[in-house]
Structure formats: structure tokens, C-alpha cells
Amino acid sequence: GTRRVLVTGCSSGIGLAVAVRLAKDELRRFKVVATMRDAGKRGALEKAAGDSLNETLEIKQLDVCCEDSIRECVNSLPDRRVDVLVSNAGVGMIGPLESQSIAAMKELFDTNFFGLARLVKEVLPDMKRQQSGHIVVMSSVMGIQGLLFNDVYSASKFAVEGFCESLAVQAMKFNIKTTLVEPGPVVTEFERKVYEDAEKMDLSGADEETAKIFREVYLPYSKKIFSSLGQTPEEVAKQTFKVITAEDPPLRHQTNRLYVPMTALKHADPTGRLPLDAFYKMTFKHNSVFNATLGVLRMLQRRAGEK
Ligand code: NAD
Numbered sequence: 624g625t626r627r628v629l630v631t632g633c634s635s636g637i638g639l640a641v642a643v644r645l646a647k648d649e650l651r652r653f654k655v656v657a658t659m660r661d662a663g664k665r666g667a668l669e670k671a672a673g674d675s676l677n678e679t680l681e682i683k684q685l686d687v688c689c690e691d692s693i694r695e696c697v698n699s700l701p702d703r704r705v706d707v708l709v710s711n712a713g714v715g716m717i718g719p720l721e722s723q724s725i726a727a728m729k730e731l732f733d734t735n736f737f738g739l740a741r742l743v744k745e746v747l748p749d750m751k752r753q754q755s756g757h758i759v760v761m762s763s764v765m766g767i768q769g770l771l772f773n774d775v776y777s778a779s780k781f782a783v784e785g786f787c788e789s790l791a792v793q794a795m796k797f798n799i800k801t802t803l804v805e806p807g808p809v810v811t812e813f814e815r816k817v818y819e820d821a822e823k824m825d826l827s828g829a830d831e832e833t834a835k836i837f838r839e840v841y842l843p844y845s846k847k848i849f850s851s852l853g854q855t856p857e858e859v860a861k862q863t864f865k866v867i868t869a870e871d872p873p874l875r876h877q878t879n880r881l882y883v884p885m886t887a888l889k890h891a892d893p894t895g896r897l898p899l900d901a902f903y904k905m906t907f908k909h910n911s912v913f914n915a916t917l918g919v920l921r922m923l924q925r926r927a928g929e930k
Contacts (some may be wrong), residue, residue: 625651625652625653625654626652626653626654626706626707627653627654627655627656627700627704627707627818628642628645628653628654628655628656628703628704628705628706628707628708628709628867629656629658629696629697629700629707629708629709629873630642630655630656630657630658630711631643631658631659631685631687631709631710631711631712631738631742632658632659632660632687632711632712632713633657633668633711633866634657634659634661634664634665634668634810635664635668635811635920636809636812636813636856637711637761637806637807637809637811637812637859637860637863638659638709638711638761638855638858639667639668639671639672639858640855640859640860641658641711641859641860641863641864642657642668642672642680642858642862643656643668643671643672643675643680643711643860643874644857644860644861644863645680645864645867646672646675646678646679646680647675647679648864651679651904652868653707654679654681655675655680655681656678656681656683656696656700656705657672657680657681657682657683657814657895658680658682658683658684658873659684659685660684660685660686660687661684662682662683662756665682665773668682669682676712676814676910676918678877679917681766683696683699683771684696687710687712687734687741688733688734688737688741689737689741690741690745693742693745694740696747696930697745697746702870703749703860704753705746705749705750705756706745706755706756706757707756707757707758707759707867708742708743708756708757708758708759709759709760709761709863709867710738710739710740710742710743710758710759710760710761711761711814712734712736713738713761713779714730714731714734714735714816715776715813715814715816715817716731716773716775716817716818716820717772717773717776717817717820717821717841717845718772718821718824718826718837719772719828719829719833719834720774720775720831721828722824722825722826722827722829723775723828723829724780725773726757726899728775731775731776732775732778732779732782734781735776735780735782735783736777736779736783736786739743739760739783739786740786740814743786743790746758747794747799748784749880750794750797751797751799751828754797754798754846755798755799756794756798756799756800757799757801757802757867758787758790758795758800758801758802759802759804759805759863759867760783760787760797760801760802760803760804761806761867762779762783762784762787762803762804762805763776763780763805763806763807763880763888764806764807764877764882765777765780766780766781766783766784766803766805767784767805767889768846768886768888768889768898769781769884770821770902770909771789771841771902771906772837772841783803784803787801787803787874788874789865791874794922800872801871801874802860802866802874802875802876803874803875803876803877804862804866804876804878804884805875805876806849806859806877806878807852807853807854807857807876807877807879807881808848808849808852808854808879809852809854809855809859809878809879810849810853810854810855810856811856812850817920818846821837821842821852822831822855824887825903826838834907836890838929840906845918848916852879852881854878854879856876859878860879862876863878879887880924881920882920883927884920884924884926884927885919885920886919886921886924887923887927888901899921905919
């Protein structure tokens, strides 16, 4: 039969692309409930959905920061049935810690971590009764390996990873699958918003040297990484589709193979020195962090290939 998939954060980016990819499945295996916080922003999704709109894809309002909104949405579905949950809504945050307020950090966690917790609390009891289901979560490679000036964002994705890793064992007992999708850089609104915020960010809380590292080393580096290694949301959607249709989906799936060796550094050295030294050298001991990153990624990939 058809599986009902609820996707969050579908007004743009990866969420939009995942919803459309599933709705356009040639075998029509899915009924997609594409949700967004602000239903007024449905234009781009409607356009991308084309003929699948109101056929295999319907749009509903859902704010992951509001339990009532989640409940109302799930209650509106026949038998409250959700076969696949795609928890995608998320926000980014970059910059020196000294320039960020605790309130803004809490807000980010409210979306990126508590948003997931609220969704899972709502659908898990039904999935357990049905003895089936798949919880798919948009995490990030930064859920495995932290990155300079992404302290709070990375922490929120670590939280997501710990949550799912713990839950997956219990879920398995009820025949419920769990998958963390871990993209590297993806060119979406996310990236644009983050840079826009960074440009107008008040860096006065940080000392001059830190502000300079952020502006002159991190920002240009990060922009270059996005423009050269960034994937499209459609590519991430294609891989998410594969994960959802897989017979035996993995707990983790990285969408960008270039990053696999980088995250593996961490597991290779329990003391943490290896990745710490590598990131330090890349950032501060090399005149082009970008070239150093590419060099390290390629070297690691060659090594992985030799094994
Ligand atoms: P995006 O900004 O295009 O999409 C995020 C969506 O979440 C937006 O539509 C936004 O409106 C929605 N959203 C935010 N708060 C919400 C709330 N309270 N309720 C409902 N929806 C809400 O960015 P994206 O890149 O498509 O991000 C999607 C997911 O992918 C995020 O979880 C992000 O952390 C993750 N991710 C992105 C990248 C990247 O480089 N873009 C990399 C790795 C992981």
C-alpha cells in the first residue's frame, strides 16, 4: 500500500525537495503531507509539486516549536497515521560565541532539537501500536564533527544524533526504523540566511583577533566550500528517497562522500587529538584553509581507497 510521509520545513530547501521527490515517485508509493510553519509561503512548493499537488502531495501548517500545532496536524490525518516522519525543519547560526546571546542559542535548540523531540513524542506511540514506521532526521556532518564558529549549531545536531542513537534501539524493538541523514554543505536558503546574519552581526562582544578570524578566515573559507563542494537540495532529496525506499535503511547516511573520511578521523583516535590537530593546522597553519581542506579530504579519500 501507500505510505504516508510527513515532512517538516517544506517551504524551501531540502524539505521542499524531499516532499516533491516522494510525491513524484513513479510507482506512487507515497502520500506526502508537506508541512510548513507559515502556509503563506507555499508558492515555491506548489510550483515544484506541479501535477502532484492535491494528488500525492498536500500542504499543511505545522510549527515544530509548537506542540499544539504538531498535534493538530497529526490529528487531521486519517487514523493519525504517519508511516514515515521526515524531521527536516532547522535553522543555522554562525559566529563567535561572545557575540551570541543565550536567548538566541535557546531559540536554535528549540527548533533543531526540541522540534524533533516534539514530533517524535507525537508520532511514536502510534508507530509502536502499528509496529511499523520510519523516523528520518535531517542531521548534518556537524552532528558528528564540530566546526569552528558553528559551536551552537553543531551542539544542536550532536543533540539530535544522541537522541536518535538512543531511541533507535527501543524503536527497533517495535519494528520502527531510524535514520540520520547527514549532509555536508547544501546550497539553500539556509546558507543565504546564515551569511546575511553574519554580515550584520554585532561582533563587538568578541575581541579583535577573534572577530578578524571570523571575518577574514572563516567567512571567505566557508563561502568557497559552499560554492565548490555544496550539493543541491535535489541531490540530498534523491539520497533521502533512497533511504526511505530501502529494505533495510541505515542508522546513518552521509550524502557527501567527500566528508566520510573527515568524520572517520574522529573514530580513528579516541583521544580526539587527530581531528583537533588537523582542524587547527588547516585553520591557522596554512595560508589557504580552503586548499588545505581539499588537500586533507583528498588525501583521506585516497587512503580510504587503498584499504
Ligand atoms: P532552509 O532554510 O531552506 O530550510 C529550512 C526550513 O525549516 C525552512 O523552510 C524554514 O522555514 C523551516 N523552519 C524553521 N523553523 C521552523 C519551525 N519552527 N517550524 C517549521 N518549519 C520551520 O534550509 P535547508 O538547508 O533546506 O535546511 C533543512 C535541514 O537541513 C535543516 O535541519 C538543516 O540543519 C539541515 N542541513 C542543512 C545543510 C546546509 O548546508 N544547507 C547542511 C546540513 C544539514
